[in-house]
Amino acid sequence: MEAIRRIVCTLAFLLLAGFAQAQSTDPLPSWNDGAAKKNILSFVATVTAKGGKDFVPPVERIATFDNDGTLWSEQPLYFQFVFLLDQVKAAAPKHPEWKDNAAFKALAAKDLKALAALGQKPVLELIVAANSGMTVAEYDAAIRKWLETAKHPKFQRPYTDLVYKPQLELLEYLRANGFKTFIVSGGTIEFMRVFSERVYGIPPEQVVGSSQLIKFEMRDGKPVLVREPKLDFIDDGPGKPVGIYRNIGRRPILAFGNSDGDQQMLEMTAAGPGKRLMLIVHHDDAEREFAYDRASHIGKLDKAWDEATARGWTVVSMKSDWKRIYPFEK
Amino acid sequence: MEAIRRIVCTLAFLLLAGFAQAQSTDPLPSWNDGAAKKNILSFVATVTAKGGKDFVPPVERIATFDNDGTLWSEQPLYFQFVFLLDQVKAAAPKHPEWKDNAAFKALAAKDLKALAALGQKPVLELIVAANSGMTVAEYDAAIRKWLETAKHPKFQRPYTDLVYKPQLELLEYLRANGFKTFIVSGGTIEFMRVFSERVYGIPPEQVVGSSQLIKFEMRDGKPVLVREPKLDFIDDGPGKPVGIYRNIGRRPILAFGNSDGDQQMLEMTAAGPGKRLMLIVHHDDAEREFAYDRASHIGKLDKAWDEATARGWTVVSMKSDWKRIYPFEK
Numbered sequence: 001m002e003a004i005r006r007i008v009c010t011l012a013f014l015l016l017a018g019f020a021q022a023q024s025t026d027p028l029p030s031w032n033d034g035a036a037k038k039n040i041l042s043f044v045a046t047v048t049a050k051g052g053k054d055f056v057p058p059v060e061r062i063a064t065f066d067n068d069g070t071l072w073s074e075q076p077l078y079f080q081f082v083f084l085l086d087q088v089k090a091a092a093p094k095h096p097e098w099k100d101n102a103a104f105k106a107l108a109a110k111d112l113k114a115l116a117a118l119g120q121k122p123v124l125e126l127i128v129a130a131n132s133g134m135t136v137a138e139y140d141a142a143i144r145k146w147l148e149t150a151k152h153p154k155f156q157r158p159y160t161d162l163v164y165k166p167q168l169e170l171l172e173y174l175r176a177n178g179f180k181t182f183i184v185s186g187g188t189i190e191f192m193r194v195f196s197e198r199v200y201g202i203p204p205e206q207v208v209g210s211s212q213l214i215k216f217e218m219r220d221g222k223p224v225l226v227r228e229p230k231l232d233f234i235d236d237g238p239g240k241p242v243g244i245y246r247n248i249g250r251r252p253i254l255a256f257g258n259s260d261g262d263q264q265m266l267e268m269t270a271a272g273p274g275k276r277l278m279l280i281v282h283h284d285d286a287e288r289e290f291a292y293d294r295a296s297h298i299g300k301l302d303k304a305w306d307e308a309t310a311r312g313w314t315v316v317s318m319k320s321d322w323k324r325i326y327p328f329e330k
Numbered sequence: 331m332e333a334i335r336r337i338v339c340t341l342a343f344l345l346l347a348g349f350a351q352a353q354s355t356d357p358l359p360s361w362n363d364g365a366a367k368k369n370i371l372s373f374v375a376t377v378t379a380k381g382g383k384d385f386v387p388p389v390e391r392i393a394t395f396d397n398d399g400t401l402w403s404e405q406p407l408y409f410q411f412v413f414l415l416d417q418v419k420a421a422a423p424k425h426p427e428w429k430d431n432a433a434f435k436a437l438a439a440k441d442l443k444a445l446a447a448l449g450q451k452p453v454l455e456l457i458v459a460a461n462s463g464m465t466v467a468e469y470d471a472a473i474r475k476w477l478e479t480a481k482h483p484k485f486q487r488p489y490t491d492l493v494y495k496p497q498l499e500l501l502e503y504l505r506a507n508g509f510k511t512f513i514v515s516g517g518t519i520e521f522m523r524v525f526s527e528r529v530y531g532i533p534p535e536q537v538v539g540s541s542q543l544i545k546f547e548m549r550d551g552k553p554v555l556v557r558e559p560k561l562d563f564i565d566d567g568p569g570k571p572v573g574i575y576r577n578i579g580r581r582p583i584l585a586f587g588n589s590d591g592d593q594q595m596l597e598m599t600a601a602g603p604g605k606r607l608m609l610i611v612h613h614d615d616a617e618r619e620f621a622y623d624r625a626s627h628i629g630k631l632d633k634a635w636d637e638a639t640a641r642g643w644t645v646v647s648m649k650s651d652w653k654r655i656y657p658f659e660k
């Protein structure tokens with residue numbers, strides 16, 4: 001039955017692929033013709049060519065994408081940090097000990113530069129403290145509510161509008177070619193899961209991220225999951241290959257990042273056998289988005305860029321490789 | 331493109347479903363007609379009936395299965411514990427401190443009763459110590475090698491032969507009806523992942539289990555993941571709903587277990603809205619498999635059984651509900 005299902009589905013895909021090709025010869029219309037687009041198309045054609053020496057069976061076509069700065073914007077501050085501002089404000093009266101906490105002081109003073117310089121960990125720890133005791137359902141509702149109303153300071157639009165159109169096309173193109181697409185991000189799983197399916201077509205079970213300790217308990221005779229005041233896992237830098245191992249259990253054949261926090265994920269992807277594709281978004285478009293790299297506190301791209309250059313990984317220039325950035329652009 | 335792909339695939343499924351029905355009217359031929367089989371067929375028909383009030387969209391059709399005692403046998407000792415015997419023997423010279431360890435003493439004396447009475451945690455801790463320092467690739471190879479040669483003491487067959495034929499049919503039937511099937515087990519992710527895809531049709535990324543701390547490092551200029559001497563997560567009892575939350579992020583609508591270690595997973599599944607199906611395998615067939623429940627150290631079924639009875643969960647009798655147990659039976 002399963003075998004027949006697969007065969008029928010494969011036939012359907014082939015028919016569809018033919019149909020799609022007749023409709024449009026360009027699966028990535030928001031990408032300018034250039035080396036980056038060519039590398040992507042060539043890689044996908046190679047690993048999906050049946051009988052070819054670099055053919056990869058569909059079950060092994062794992063593609064992992066960083067989120068902040070790779071699938072959506074991350075300036076002037078990681079969007080999840082902005083959410084945190086509201087959460088921490090609400091929780092502050094219950095946490096007098098925060099008055100000596102550097103991350104809290106930076107938040108209270110809206111000192112975004114100091115906050116960014118502190119890095120993800122102290123801020124994740126504040127998030128963890130701010131929402132501990134909440135059930136996961138309550139936390140989920142708080143995130144949804146925030147995302148519905150909050151607006152980005154530069155674009156005056158909901159944060160979930162600020163996803164990259166070329167990447168949405170790439171995700172869809174990969175899935176149409178039998179890839180399974182995953183997010184692997186330093187952000188927390190909850191924050192991404194509330195919109196990843198609707199916005200990226202990536203279901204919650206394919207979102208790998210940072211997480212805090214969760215405990216099962218009974219409240220009023222009902223089983224609930226409660227957030228404990230302890231960080232459990234940081235899915236950033238060397239944590240990313242670990243998160244991939246824990247949640248996916250297979251080495252990606254394609255990985256896409258934009259900062260030094262993605263370097264180890266890219267290295268681990270590159271170290272596997274057969275054809276591999278490693279890509280990095282370079283934010284070099286101050287007009288349409290933001291321009292930053294080596295000196296930035298948010299999304300710093302320095303060592304990973306050098307490695308990309310040395311090893312021939314694909315560096316995608318926002319300015320020259322992307323015809324348009326956001327879906328709302330004309 | 332993705333939308334079209336889904337539509338074409340759905341149409342293909344419908345055609346296939348019609349074809350399959352014409353071929354055979356019974357998707358679960360190894361299940362005897364009875365309440366358990368009826369509950370399963372009725373549940374699947376209900377949640378997949380388009381336009382019905384209990385319809386569940388495919389993306390939310392999450393089914394979680396315990397492994398030991400639910401998908402394959404677990405007597406006279408969890409198969410992973412048998413693997414441990416060999417691993418610990420090999421590692422013992424490097425661990426003089428084990429001579430005072432209760433779990434190690436029980437292992438060395440082959441005192442299976444004492445070992446079983448100790449529960450999973452001290453034994454998992456020994457596993458963790460025995461293989462710390464190994465890369466995940468080396469550990470993976472050790473498990474594969476063991477599974478290829480080891481044989482079950484009663485059946486004199488490879489352990490991976492001892493999977494339950496009725497459950498293989500059920501997994502396939504659920505997937506053919508748009509369900510995504512997951513393993514959620516107290517066993518370690520590595521041990522299950524090496525055979526879950528081939529044997530159950532469940533890919534590594536849909537295996538949730540216990541795990542030890544993993545660290546990224548460079549060895550001889552190559553990135554590797556190394557096993558640290560620390561248990562990271564126990565996916566058993568109250569850990570199961572947490573593992574489901576961490577790796578899946580959606581509440582199952584069907585959960586299948588066989589012991590008290592599955593109770594919280596079943597409770598969490600039952601507590602969701604809409605139609606739900608909770609099932610428990612009762613090992614009551616000493617002739618064809620093993621018979622054990624309330625008094626057993628391995629796969630103890632006591633509190634979860636009482637709750638199943640009180641709440642009308644489906645208790646599956648191996649003896650009367652399953653026409654045959656193993657695929658190798660005639």
